[in-house]
Every structure is written in structure tokens, then in C-alpha cells.
Amino acid sequence: MYYINEDIVNLNRIFDQEGRDGYIRMDLNENPVGLSQEFIDEVLSNVTPELLAKYPEQLEFTTKLAEFIGVQIENICLVNGSAEGIRNVIQAYSRPGGKVLSVTPSYAMYDVYCNMYGRNSVHVEYDENLNMNIDDFINAIQDDIDLVIVLNPNNPVGDVYTYEEMDQIVEACKEHECNLLIDEAYFYFYPNSFIKYALENDHVLLTRTFSKVFSLAGTRLGYVVGKPNDIEIVQKLCTPHNINAFGMLFAQAIIEKEGMIDDLVEKQLNGKHHLIDRLTEKGYIVSAKEGNFIFIKPKIVDASEIVEKMKYEKKILIKVYKNVPELGDCLRVSIGESDVMDKFIEALEDIDR
Numbered sequence: 001m002y003y004i005n006e007d008i009v010n011l012n013r014i015f016d017q018e019g020r021d022g023y024i025r026m027d028l029n030e031n032p033v034g035l036s037q038e039f040i041d042e043v044l045s046n047v048t049p050e051l052l053a054k055y056p057e058q059l060e061f062t063t064k065l066a067e068f069i070g071v072q073i074e075n076i077c078l079v080n081g082s083a084e085g086i087r088n089v090i091q092a093y094s095r096p097g098g099k100v101l102s103v104t105p106s107y108a109m110y111d112v113y114c115n116m117y118g119r120n121s122v123h124v125e126y127d128e129n130l131n132m133n134i135d136d137f138i139n140a141i142q143d144d145i146d147l148v149i150v151l152n153p154n155n156p157v158g159d160v161y162t163y164e165e166m167d168q169i170v171e172a173c174k175e176h177e178c179n180l181l182i183d184e185a186y187f188y189f190y191p192n193s194f195i196k197y198a199l200e201n202d203h204v205l206l207t208r209t210f211s212k213v214f215s216l217a218g219t220r221l222g223y224v225v226g227k228p229n230d231i232e233i234v235q236k237l238c239t240p241h242n243i244n245a246f247g248m249l250f251a252q253a254i255i256e257k258e259g260m261i262d263d264l265v266e267k268q269l270n271g272k273h274h275l276i277d278r279l280t281e282k283g284y285i286v287s288a289k290e291g292n293f294i295f296i297k298p299k300i301v302d303a304s305e306i307v308e309k310m311k312y313e314k315k316i317l318i319k320v321y322k323n324v325p326e327l328g329d330c331l332r333v334s335i336g337e338s339d340v341m342d343k344f345i346e347a348l349e350d351i352d353r
Ligand SMILES: Cc1ncc(COP(=O)(O)O)c(C=O)c1O
Pocket: 028, 029, 080, 081, 082, 083, 084, 107, 151, 155, 183, 185, 208, 209, 210, 211, 217, 220, 221, 222
């Protein structure tokens, strides 16, 4: 009898992220401008026939990365975007029918992977003011949970956990023998990291990405950090040669270029503050916490209509978020450098009147 996995047949996936060339992309938390063409040309001058012809080797880049973030190479597994790392962790660290605990709203792929592998995702919800009651979250960490997922800062809320709170989460996970995944996709926009927990504890893994501050979403590169035993587990789930040579080439060039990361962070965070200041001056209500994204409450025009008009009239991609506490239906906008933010503000003023 033919067999198809029912979990996959019933899986709801959204593949709507095509045709975004030529737009100002402020919908998926990428860098809307990207790296300079000059830097790109410089890196591309190192592309050789050999680099393209051979299966990519990871050791050189992993060594540089380990040195850069202050860990051993055994603590790192490179992944094809941190989304792959998250999938590997969910697959290996929770059982079929087991429970995976996270918060809602949060990054949508946690639930997609849970459904993909027949896990039950359980959530602690943010309250009506978009605050997370940390005691509720810690109390939800019980013996029947296989994996706890913590996103710091949270996407889309932008809030963060303190070290004290993370101590409590890690303690609760140990007490109830739950695995822990810490997603730091927005690290650098918010520099307090929980990496030490992944380096010091078994069953604690942390994911990061080159898609955000590093502006390399197109190369699909991320990494998982953990103790060597855990990293070996995550590594086993990777496809052969899962990392492409271009991703490593560019990421290494950024790491090695003195001051480049600080510059990228500074430009993007300056753009964020510029956007918030200008919108506030113009009377907009803005909710901006950590991360490279903010919520904006429209003044007059419905949020969904603004998103449509931004796309078709202004060639700017943003997202609508419905029923956001205190804001109602509002715009979720990824930040970028100040010049791009000005284009967005001008377009918003033209539409929302
Ligand atoms: C919270 C969070 N985690 C992980 C990812 C995945 O990023 P990537 O697969 O590009 O590394 C994203 C992407 O937007 C995200 O928002």
C-alpha cells in the first residue's frame, strides 16, 4: 500500500515569499538595503572554479566563527539558516506525541515543525498588554514537557528575559528534565546573550543566524551552540554538505573585516531610533522594544489597506498584525538604515491621511 505521512499531508505551510525583488523589503526582518556592492565585489573576487566545483568544507569557517564568538569548534554546528537548526532540535529533543512549550505570539516555525513531527506545541500566552508573566511560563515547565523554547528577544513582541529569569527557566528545565532551546535570531540588535547556558549545561541549545544584522539571509547560514554531546546530536540530522560555500565566504569576510559588524549594528539601530523619533513627532503611536522590528498604529487608514497600498503604490513590503494589545490592527515594520526609513515615513504619510 502506498504510504504518505499524515502529519505531512495535513501540514499547513505558507509559501508566499516570492516576487519580492525591486521592493523595499521591510516585512521579514531582513536588512532592506544589504551590504555594500563594493564589499560584495571584493568577496566575490575570491570565488574560484574550485570553490564552486567542490563540496563545501566547514572546518576553516567553523574555526573562525568559534574564535569570534569565544567557543570551541565542538560547541558549534553550522546549519542552513537557523530555521534548520531549530528543526533539528525539535526533531531530536522531543518525542512523537510529546509536548513542546513556547510562548504566543512568537516565531511561527516552532509550531510548523511540531506539526511536521507530530509533537504537541503548548503555549503560554502574552497578556492583553503584551506582557509575559514569567511565573506562568516557569510553572508551565513540568515533567511532561520534552522541550522548552525561549526566544530572546521575542519576535514579534520584542521583549527580553533578564539573566535572573533565565536562571529560573534553566533551573526549572533541570528540575523537570526538559530540554531547552534558546533562539537568539536577533542577537546583536540586543546584545545580552544567554550563550553561557548552552556552553555550561547539557540539554541546552542555542541558535543564531547570519540573516539579520549580517544581512546574509540569501545565503541561508546559521549555527547551533551547545555542549559537544548535544552538538553531535544536532549534527547527525544535517543533510550532507548542508552549508553553501558562498554563505561561509561572506560570513567569514564580515567577521574578519575590522569594525564591520559594529558598523552594521550601528547603522541599523540608528535607523530604528530615527524611525521611532520621526513617527512619534508626527503623532504616531509606536511599540518598539528590542530587535529589528517595530509596531506602528495607523492614524486614519485601516492597517491592511496600508499594507496593500504600500505594496502596490509605493513598492514597499510591510506586514499587518491584527489585534495587537493597546494598538489594535497595526503595521509591523522591519527597520533599516535611516535613508530607507525616510522613504517609508514619506510613503506612510501619503497613504495614512
Ligand atoms: C525568531 C526567529 N528565529 C529564527 C528565524 C530563522 O532565521 P534563518 O533561518 O534565516 O536563520 C527567524 C526568521 O525570521 C526568526 O524570526
